[in-house]
Amino acid sequence: MFQFPRLEFDPSADALREEVRGFLADELQSGGFTPAADCWVSAADPEFSRKMGARGWLGMTWPKEFGGHDRPVAHRFVVTEEMLAAGAPVAAHWIADRQTGSHILRYGTQEQKQTILPRIAAGECFTAIGMSEPQAGSDLAAIKTSARRTDNGWVLSGRKIWSTGAHFSHYMIVLARTSPAEGRNRQVGLSQFLVDLSLPGIDISGIRDLGGTPHFNETLFDNVELPEDALLGTEGNGWAQCMGELALERSGPERFLTSLVVLEKALPLIGAHADARRAVEVGSILANLRVLRRMSLGVAEMLERGESPATAACVVKEMGNRLENDIVQRLRGMLAGIPRHAWPAGFDVLLREAILHLPSNTLRGGTTEILRGIIAREMGMR
Ligand SMILES: Cc1cc2nc3c(=O)[nH]c(=O)nc-3n(C[C@H](O)[C@H](O)[C@H](O)COP(=O)(O)OP(=O)(O)OC[C@H]3O[C@@H](n4cnc5c(N)ncnc54)[C@H](O)[C@@H]3O)c2cc1C
Secondary structure, three states: OOOOOOOOOHHHHHHHHHHHHHHHHHHHOOOOOOOOOOOOOEEEOOOHHHHHHHHHOOOOOOHHHHOOOOOOHHHHHHHHHHHHHHHHOOOHHHHHHHHHHHHHHHOHHHHHHHHHHHHOOOOOOOOEEEOOEOOOOOOOHHOOEHHHHEEOEEEEEEEEEEEEEEHHHHHHHHEEEEOOOOOOOOOOOEEEEEOOOOOOOOEEEEEOOOOOOOEEEEEEEEEEEHHHHEEEEOOHHHHHHHHHHHHHHHHHOHHHOHHHHHHHHHHHHHHHOOOOHHHHHHHHHHHHHHHHHHHHHHHEEEEEOOOOOOOHEEEEEHHHHHHHHHHHHHHHHOOOOOHHHOOOHHHHHHHHHHHHHHHHHOOOOOOOHHHHHHHHHOOOOO
């Protein structure tokens, strides 16, 4: 298995890393899963999520009163790294554990926290992101989905697209317009809703990606009646809340480790055919991984302190996506000259999957061009 250097600043995480590696080795040996590239998006296994919940590896940093475990961010980081490096089937709970739970913790009512967070931490409640629409991706403020007040709550109408895992999720956080924009300022008048996906009037249909996997969806909301308390946070504060949610979404190790499982499987083979060119390639990848890892952990610590490091998260994602795509392309170069029959069993499938997922790395969660624009603006460019 890929040997991550220990987290020097938190040696308490070392024992946890061994525990996670032991669990993964047992699961692999018993046929519990087949390693997958891009596992956090395309490999969903609710049973595996429940096993993680039972071990206390979901909602790790949340308070105990909401089913969490009050552990430091470095511990969650270790579990995340090991799961990604193993290509484990973590997609079912990924969004709920990574962002929805923390978002509810920050903006939710006491009741939302009490009813939903313990279920997420147990690996029994999954969630989806309802931001993008057919005409509103990069230009998110152009969304048309609307929620209008009624005597009993809200009526939600519109269409969301590309929502990862919506087909198995229990809730979706939907960004909707609740009042008109103020002239050209379209970020005004938006609100977030915590929508129970079992409500009448919701229709979810799968969309296949380049490799044929239907991991994301189109969701139609046809006059869906929402209770008053479906509002998440403050009415009209949806844009600011969304930006906070995106900081959670953009900065984790999954933004640079998606392809690591492929490298990990290839390393013994590359090692058996070691030469100066291959050594330089591997060394360069590992150097970049170490830097990104420190940056990502730094953002996680800022989030934990209640800060909103939106631009720092963009930097991690921009650099991380380039690296994870680079890993696969460089690997193809390193494999040149090594006969196919020497490849480990199943490696061709893993490599093919990784190649087919490359285009989505720089699109999902905000495109590279958009991230660069945000970073440049922070430096004073208009
Ligand atoms: C695998 C995957 C999973 C996803 N999961 C989710 C999800 O769970 N929930 C969700 O809400 N959305 C999800 N998305 C949608 C994703 O956030 C959008 O695809 C992304 O924001 C881009 O929007 P778009 O597809 O409408 O492309 P567009 O915004 O139309 O962009 C098309 C191209 O134009 C470029 N471009 C656009 N505007 C500018 C500009 N101002 N300057 C420079 N270049 C620009 C973009 O960089 C891009 O290359 C997912 C997407 C993918 C691929």
